[in-house]
Amino acid sequence: MSRFIILVITLLLANFSYGDSGDNDSKAEQEITELDKPLYSPFIERYMLDEVKQLRLDLSAQKVDYTKQIVDREHHSVxxxxxxxxxxxxxxxxxVAGATSILVLVGWNSIHEAKTQVQSLADEKISALIKEYEDRLSVIEQQLQQKSKNIDDNREEIELTQNIQSLWLRAAQDIGPSNKIAVYDQILKLREDNCEALTYKADAVLDLGEPQWxxxxxxxxxxxxxxxxxxxxxxxxxxxxLEQYDEAIRYLTQAAALVESYREEMAVDPALKPLADFAPFQRLIDHTPEAQV
Incomplete structure (x- = not known):
């Protein structure tokens, strides 16, 4: 979420400058990389979520207005x-009536036949034209329905994100592992594939002394x-x-291969204190070739 907030702030700053957008982007990226502490708080995150929601609603309203204008123009064209x-x-x-007026001498049947043919031809042309525009209006209606569905989906996703963010703030305020686990379970009910909630729940479970869980x-x-x-x-x-040190070293080595800073954290982590005198663990911290798996 912090990366999302920083990205939104960067985009907003870039939109205020139209003359030299490339330089502004590079300056924004440089300032972000040089940050030594967060620029946000939970209240700013909530503010940014509300602003993004309002922008989405404004954009949706604008799309509906444009679509209405297009439909009005189509009706006018029809x-x-x-x-x-x-x-x-x-x-x-x-x-045709003028050309066939000379047929009056022939009889009323010939004039009636000409009139019938002209009327039939006119009906066919008008019917074909009406069908063509009905098909166009049907396509526009389908597009409007799809856009409405997308707007509803986006609104539901924003509300879900806000609820999850509120739960994360609540978990950060709770101290007891049991309370944290209860909050993480609520997050998983809203989004069961939330990897972050699962890993933080595993951390809380370890604090309760349940390594197998x-x-x-x-x-x-x-x-x-x-x-x-x-x-x-x-x-x-x-x-x-669980005192299965070989398995522990295997997973710790994989984690250190993905994030190098884990090596420093391992050296001071109380949960890994039993590995202090384990030779493979020392090699892993020192990043020697024998530590590679």
């Missing part, structure tokens, strides 16, 4: 086309994302608690 077709048929009928949670994460470094690190801690 009216003009029908009027043009009617006028054309009328003038054509007058021409933590292993099961981390294995669920690896089924979703095999390269999840946090889950690999938690597996190393869980196997350490």
């Amino acid at each position: 009216d003009r086309a029908v009027a043009y077709a009617t006028d054309t048929v009328t003038y054509f009928f007058y021409l 933590a292993i099961n949670l981390c294995q669920q994460v690896l089924e979703i994302n095999p390269d999840n470094d946090h889950a690999l690190y938690q597996l190393g801690c869980a196997y350490t608690a």
Whole structure:
């Protein structure tokens, strides 16, 4: 979420400068990389989520307005086309009537036949034209329905994200592992494939002294994302608690291969203290060739 907030701030800053957008982007990226502490707080995150939601709603309203204008223009075009077709048929009928007026001497049947043919031809042309525009309007209606569905989906996703963010803030305020686990379970009910909630739940479970439970949670994460470094690190801690040191070193090595800073964290992590005198663990911290798996 912090990366998302920083990205939104960067885009907003870039939109205020139209003259030299390339330089602004590079300056924004440089300032972000040089940050030594977060620029956000939970309240700013909530503010940014509300702003993004409002932008989405404004964009949706603008799309609906544009679509309405297009439909009105289509209706206007249909009216003009029908009027043009009617006028054309009328003038054509007058021409034919004038040309066939000489048939009066022949009899009323010939005039009636000419009138019937002209009327039939006019009906066919008008019917074809109406069908063509009905098909166009049907396509526009389908597009409007799809856009409405997308708007509803986006609104539901924003509300779900806000609920999950509120739960994360609540978990950060709770101290007891049991309370944290309850909050993580609520997050998983909203989004069951949330790897971050599963790994943090595994961390809380380890604090309760349940390493096997933590292993099961981390294995669920690896089924979703095999390269999840946090889950690999938690597996190393869980196997350490079970005194299965070889397995612990294997997962810790994989985690360190993905995130180099884990080596420093391993040296001071109380959960890995039983590995302090284990030679492979020392080689892993020192990053010697023997530590590679």
